[in-house]
Amino acid sequence: MSRAKHNHRAHNHNKEGFKLEIRLAGSGGQGLITAGMILAKAAVLTGRLNSVQTQSYGPEARGGASRSDVIISSYEEIYYPKARKLDLLLAFNEESYYKYIPLLKEEGVLIVDEDYVPEVREKNAVRFPFIRTAKTEIGTPIAANIIAVGFIGGLIKVVGEKALKEAVASSFNEAFREKNLKALEIGYRVGSKQSDRMRLV
Amino acid sequence: MQDKGKPTLIQGNIACGYGALAAGCSFFAGYPITPSTEIAEFMARELPKRGGKFIQMEDEMGSLAAVIGASIAGAKAMTATSGPGFSLMQEHLGFAYMTETPVVVVNVMRGGPSTGLPTMTSQSDTLQAGFGPHGDYCAVVFAPSSVQEVFEYTVKAFNAAEFLQTPVVLLMDETLAHMRERFVHPPADSIEVINRKEPEMPFAWFKRFEMTPDCISNFSAFGDGYRYHITGLTHDQMGFPTAVSREVTDGLEKLRDKILNHKERFTYYEKFMTDDANWLIVAFGTAARSAKQAVIEARRHRMKVGLLQLCTIWPFPDELIAELSRNIEGIVVAEMNMGQLIREVKRACPRKLPILGANRYDGVLITPDEIIHSLKVVHGNKER
Amino acid sequence: MGPKSPVYEYLRYKKKFPTVWCPGCGIGTVMGAIIRAVMSLGYEKNDVVMVSGIGCSSRMPVYVDFNTLHTTHGRAIAFATGIKLVKPHLKVIVVTGDGDGLAIGGNHFIHAARRNIDLTHILINNSIYGMTGGQYSPTTPVGAFAYTAPYGNIEPDFDVVKLGIAAGASFVARTTVYHVVQMGKIIEKALKHKGYSLVDVISQCPVLYGRLNKMKSPVEMLRWQKEHTVDVRVTAKRSPEELKGKYIVGIFKDEPDMPEYVTEYQKLIDSLKEGATKR
Numbered sequence: 001m002s003r004a005k006h007n008h009r010a011h012n013h014n015k016e017g018f019k020l021e022i023r024l025a026g027s028g029g030q031g032l033i034t035a036g037m038i039l040a041k042a043a044v045l046t047g048r049l050n051s052v053q054t055q056s057y058g059p060e061a062r063g064g065a066s067r068s069d070v071i072i073s074s075y076e077e078i079y080y081p082k083a084r085k086l087d088l089l090l091a092f093n094e095e096s097y098y099k100y101i102p103l104l105k106e107e108g109v110l111i112v113d114e115d116y117v118p119e120v121r122e123k124n125a126v127r128f129p130f131i132r133t134a135k136t137e138i139g140t141p142i143a144a145n146i147i148a149v150g151f152i153g154g155l156i157k158v159v160g161e162k163a164l165k166e167a168v169a170s171s172f173n174e175a176f177r178e179k180n181l182k183a184l185e186i187g188y189r190v191g192s193k194q195s196d197r198m199r200l201v
Numbered sequence: 202m203q204d205k206g207k208p209t210l211i212q213g214n215i216a217c218g219y220g221a222l223a224a225g226c227s228f229f230a231g232y233p234i235t236p237s238t239e240i241a242e243f244m245a246r247e248l249p250k251r252g253g254k255f256i257q258m259e260d261e262m263g264s265l266a267a268v269i270g271a272s273i274a275g276a277k278a279m280t281a282t283s284g285p286g287f288s289l290m291q292e293h294l295g296f297a298y299m300t301e302t303p304v305v306v307v308n309v310m311r312g313g314p315s316t317g318l319p320t321m322t323s324q325s326d327t328l329q330a331g332f333g334p335h336g337d338y339c340a341v342v343f344a345p346s347s348v349q350e351v352f353e354y355t356v357k358a359f360n361a362a363e364f365l366q367t368p369v370v371l372l373m374d375e376t377l378a379h380m381r382e383r384f385v386h387p388p389a390d391s392i393e394v395i396n397r398k399e400p401e402m403p404f405a406w407f408k409r410f411e412m413t414p415d416c417i418s419n420f421s422a423f424g425d426g427y428r429y430h431i432t433g434l435t436h437d438q439m440g441f442p443t444a445v446s447r448e449v450t451d452g453l454e455k456l457r458d459k460i461l462n463h464k465e466r467f468t469y470y471e472k473f474m475t476d477d478a479n480w481l482i483v484a485f486g487t488a489a490r491s492a493k494q495a496v497i498e499a500r501r502h503r504m505k506v507g508l509l510q511l512c513t514i515w516p517f518p519d520e521l522i523a524e525l526s527r528n529i530e531g532i533v534v535a536e537m538n539m540g541q542l543i544r545e546v547k548r549a550c551p552r553k554l555p556i557l558g559a560n561r562y563d564g565v566l567i568t569p570d571e572i573i574h575s576l577k578v579v580h581g582n583k584e585r
Numbered sequence: 586m587g588p589k590s591p592v593y594e595y596l597r598y599k600k601k602f603p604t605v606w607c608p609g610c611g612i613g614t615v616m617g618a619i620i621r622a623v624m625s626l627g628y629e630k631n632d633v634v635m636v637s638g639i640g641c642s643s644r645m646p647v648y649v650d651f652n653t654l655h656t657t658h659g660r661a662i663a664f665a666t667g668i669k670l671v672k673p674h675l676k677v678i679v680v681t682g683d684g685d686g687l688a689i690g691g692n693h694f695i696h697a698a699r700r701n702i703d704l705t706h707i708l709i710n711n712s713i714y715g716m717t718g719g720q721y722s723p724t725t726p727v728g729a730f731a732y733t734a735p736y737g738n739i740e741p742d743f744d745v746v747k748l749g750i751a752a753g754a755s756f757v758a759r760t761t762v763y764h765v766v767q768m769g770k771i772i773e774k775a776l777k778h779k780g781y782s783l784v785d786v787i788s789q790c791p792v793l794y795g796r797l798n799k800m801k802s803p804v805e806m807l808r809w810q811k812e813h814t815v816d817v818r819v820t821a822k823r824s825p826e827e828l829k830g831k832y833i834v835g836i837f838k839d840e841p842d843m844p845e846y847v848t849e850y851q852k853l854i855d856s857l858k859e860g861a862t863k864r
Contacts, residue, residue, distance in 0.1 A: 037381055041210040044383045051210065053381040080494035080569050081380055081487065228671055249854045254670045259696040263663035266656065266693075270636075270667025273654060274675070278667070296657055423652040424672045426631050430647060432655035441601065441647060 017074040018200035020156060021083040024148070025100055026092025028066040031145030034171070036068030038149050042159045042167035043072040049158065050074075052081040065095065072158065088156070088198075090148055091117050092130070109197050111151065113144070126155075126194050133186065143183040150187025155194045164188065211384045213377040214281075216348045217307060218243035220355025221279050223392050226305070227253035228278040230267035232260055232286060235319045236375040237309040240281035261286035265293035265306065272302050273431065275422030277359055281307035284317060287326060287333070294368055295334030296433045298456060301410065301418070303362035303397055305355070307371045309378040312564045321564025322375040324486055325538035330370045331515035337453055339460035341365065341467060342515040344372040344485040348382035354469075354512060360395040361467045365459055366420055372514060374537065376487040376566050400427060408438040412451060416459035460516060469512035470521060474500070478507030480576060481525055482559075483546050484535040485511040488567050492535045495572035506576060514542070519549035526550045531579040535559040535572045555579050595620045595630065595650050605644050609803030611762035611788030612642050615709050618765060619678065620649065622773040633676045636665040638690060640682040640716050641790075642709040651678075659690030662697045665704050673847045676705070676776060683710045684722040687743055691723070698752035701780045702846040706754075707772065708745060708783065711790040719793035730797040745785040746837050755780035755843040758836045759817075761787040763810035771836065780845045787814075787832055 022039070024032040033055045040053035055068045069083040086104045090111045091097035097110075097117045104110060104122070112120055114127035128151065134144040146168060153164045168184050169177055211219075217240050221229070229244035231237075245255045254271075258264040264280045271278040282290060287308040297304050310326045312318025331340045341361055345354040355371060362369040400407050400419035409429045411418045418438075421427035434442040435449050443449060474496055475481065484492040489510040499506040509525055511518065522545075526532070531554055534543040540558045547556050559575035561567040588598065596602070606612050623633055633651040637643035639658035646653035652675070656664045665679045686694055686708045697704060713731060714720040721731035723743045730737055749757040756778040760768040768786060775782035789795065789806035800806045815828060817835030 037210070040381055044208050044210045047208060050383050052383075053210070054376060055379065077493075078382075079490045079497070080566075081376065081382070081490060082566060082568075084568070228667065230667065249850070250857045252854055252858075254850060256666065256670060258663060258666075259692050262660060263666075263693050263696070266660045266663035267667035267670070270654075270664035270669075271671045272667075273664075274668040274671035276671045292657055293660070422672075423634055423654070423668060424631065424675050428630060428650060428652050430653045430655070432647075433657055434655065 018158075019071065019073040019075060019078070020087045020158070020200065021085060022070040022072070022088045022090070022152065023067060023083045023086050023100055023103070024070070024090045025065070025067045025096030030066065030092050031142060032066050032090075032092065033068045035145040035149050036070045038146070038164075038167045038171050039152060039159070040070045040072070041171065042153065042163040045163040045166050046159060048074065050076065050078055052078045054081050067096070072156070088152065090152065092144070093117065107199055109155065109194075111148070111155075124197055126197070128190060134183065137186055138179050138183050140179070143179060146180045146183035147187035150184040150189075151191035152187075153184075154188040154191025156198050157195050158200065161188055206385060206388060208383050208385050210381050211348060212239060212379060212381050213348050213351045213373060214239035214309070214379070215243055216351040216384055217281065217355050217371070217373070218247065219386060220352040221305070221359065222247060222251070223352070223389065223394075224277060224356045224359035225394055225396075226277045226279050226359060227251070228268065228271035228276040229253075229280065230256045230258050230264040230271070230278070231280050231282065232258055232264050234261075234283045234286045236311055236378050237281045237283045237286075237307060239378070240307060244279075261289040262293060265290045265297070265304070268304050269293060269297050269300070269302050272304050273423050275425065277303070277363065279305040279307065279359075281309065283309045283311050283319075284313045284326060285315065287329065291333040294370075295336055295338070297368040298334065298338040298340075299336070299433050300431050301366040301420075301456070302368070303366050303420075304368045305358045305362050305371060306368055307355075307373065310372060310374045312562070318564040320375065322487065322537060322566055323562065323564065324372075324374055324488060324536050325541070325562065326372065327514060327536065327538060327541040330372050331517075337457070339457045340370065340515040341367060341460060341513075342370045342372055343469065343512060344514050345512065346377065346486050346489045346510065348377075348380060348384045350512070351377065352384065352386070356392055356394070357469065360393065363397045364395045364417070365463060365467070366397060366417065367460065372486065374486050380487075404428070409440045410436060410438045410452070410455070412438060412455060415462050416455045464516055467513060468518045468521070470518060471510040471512065472525075473508040473510060475507030475509065475525060477505055479505040479528075479530050480507070480580065481529045481532045482506060482508045482535055482572060482576070483511065483522070483532060483542065484508065485514060485542070488535045488537055491567050491569050492572055494569035495535075495576065498569055499573055499576055504576065504580065511542075517545045517549065522546055522549035523551050526552050526554060529554070531555040531557070533557050533559050533572060533575045533579055535567055535575070537561050537567055591624060592617060592620050595623065597648055597650050601648050604648055606641060607792045609789070609791040609806075610641070611711065611786075611790070612645065612709055614762045614765055615642075615707065615768070615786050615788065616645050616648065618769045618772050619707065621769050622776055623676075625773055626776055628676055632674065633678065634665070634668055635678045635680060636661045636668070637680045638682075638685040640685040640714070642680055642682040643685060645680050659685050659688070660693060661685070662690060662693040662704065662706065666697060666702055669702060669704060669847055670850070673703070673851070677703070678776070679704050679706045681706065681708050682715075682722075683708065683712060683724040683745075684714045687723040687745065687748075695748070695752040698749055698754035698781045698783065700846040701753055701755050701843050703779050703848075704781055705772075705775045705778075706781065706783045707775075708785050709788050710745060710785055711788040711794060712742075713790050713794040715790050715793055719797060729794075731794075732797070745783070746833075749783040749785070750838050753781070754783045755838065755840045755845075756782035756836075757838040758783070759785040759787070759832060759834045761810040761814055761832065761834060762789060763807045764814070764834060767834065774836070774839070778839070779841060779848075780843055
């Protein structure tokens, strides 16, 4: 009795589809792992997309560098689970920008928090004050991560607002749900305006 | 609880918890250790809701001891740990082999030796999982590579443990344990669940460690009316200590043969584009995902590469290596250690082929490029 | 007492006797006391589990006709914890020695006591590692000799009773092999007690401990036990000088109302079930 699971063929990679490699980077405590998780969850909740989220984290829960990779794909399987050549890089601090910018594809999109990464040379760069907006609109800087989720969601289009809302709603308990849904909406609105920057391959 | 049938995003460690519940696990004992702790936290939350029991023990030796005790009392039981904790568990893993007690031990691999790299990935416990405890025995070790597979192989680990009456080690790595990925909980009635063989004869005829044609004896839980003795000492068919040559030999051979008699049934693997392959990669766990990507990319460069992904690591599937090596020109063994599985591949390969390792042991997931590099080297060697 | 004694009903004597224990060893006396306590309480053999670790005392499970589990050195209590949690109706007796229960197994002992899990821990305390041939243990008195203390032991010994009380056991007692009637009564109480019950039984190893410490015969050792014990109920009337070097015997702690771990866990399960029906 042979127990081969099934003999995969790579047929799914021959038909038209796309694979997005996204990296969210900043300092520990900025909620970027949560952001990556929610983005990946939203993709999966569409029922059409596959997604993997990985992270690198140190023993320190706050401070230090933090990074979360999300791969969103229309193919059945995602093999190597980490981002290699980035379609999208979100940098919440200068260090992450310098560290990961070499991995951004030529046509890839860079998103930075303009208050923390003042100078960027890339022409396909979007600058937005995530943390400042979170403070003024939501009342807490912590919501910047969900604004970023909305922003990316609006920019990449493929996930859709409905799945993003569902992902946010199911990731927070009642005390935080409304605030984060609001943060998502703010981000989504601004991000959608940048959606012509993203080309799916 | 997960909605069955609906895709969702969960972590590898959580999928392990769901797998255990689906297999009928009702007891978990553990001790906190990164990167396996989420499994214990999940079981602490979910087991009491279902009438099961969770206990945080004082150390890993105590954890596996409690799990073995629970299994002897009739429960399907599991513990989860990582490197240092897995080292501490070796004595009781040996006890479970010797006493033929079904238990599942999850080892989420991180860098070692010693405290090593607590938050980073590794596959450096590959040999330990097969040969950790002292003495002669035959280990059964499964290794999934995706969140969905973690669920699947946790169920399979319980099934193998219950069927074979032996500990089964589920080898994960930090990447897989903490990775979040699409997961669909299969409907309960589609999941095969195997339970241990129980006695039906009168008490007077019962022999807990009876020599049977397929080497699987009847298991009676303590308190079910068949009183008997269990010991870590070499024992006779009744369970009592023995040093009689014939009984010692038979007892030890039973531990080996009950596994080997059912080896095919519990050998899991996946052949990925091997049909026309000239070059073969052998890998398991998350390294196999990097290897699949390497296969796709190498084929774009007209290199006919295939992957043998091992999901059963021990007993090592020699037959598969022999079968696949027939039509190929070289092998790359991709693993996140200094070369553990490659020893087995070399031993099992009946032909004189170039066999090269693609290794990484700095706590980072091996990349497709690194595997392709090794493929090129092995290819170049052959060309010359 | 011959095979006609009802005690034999509880022994695997036809197949497993004689025992491994040396002539004059105290462990057999303890085994007899445990069996008589089980008999007097009327427990079904199927409902009794005996778990042990490694050492001379840990060979006891071979000889008794219960559900018997002979585990690894020092870990018996952790195995017993798993059994008790899964089948709370079973009477789980753990038999350990002093090295087994206090040195390598000390951690499991104090944590099980802290949880106050319903196990009966009979610690057969002969102040020596017998099975490995006479090395000093955590209860070897200062100045006593052993093969690893050839110039006399310089390590202070554990007071098992104080240790058990401090760790949280809800029933703690000490007795000796000499006081066999008292031992029987105490073990019976310990078995009936719901919670962690610890019985420190001072026993004799004439072959190793006795020979190395100028007490060559079992009789001498039993006489020593008789002369070096004071009942806990009369200690108040004795001066510190009178109590020096003496073992105090009797029941030190008996608090049946302390929350017991398995019961508490069941309450937790029940509360979660209620919560589910409410929702």
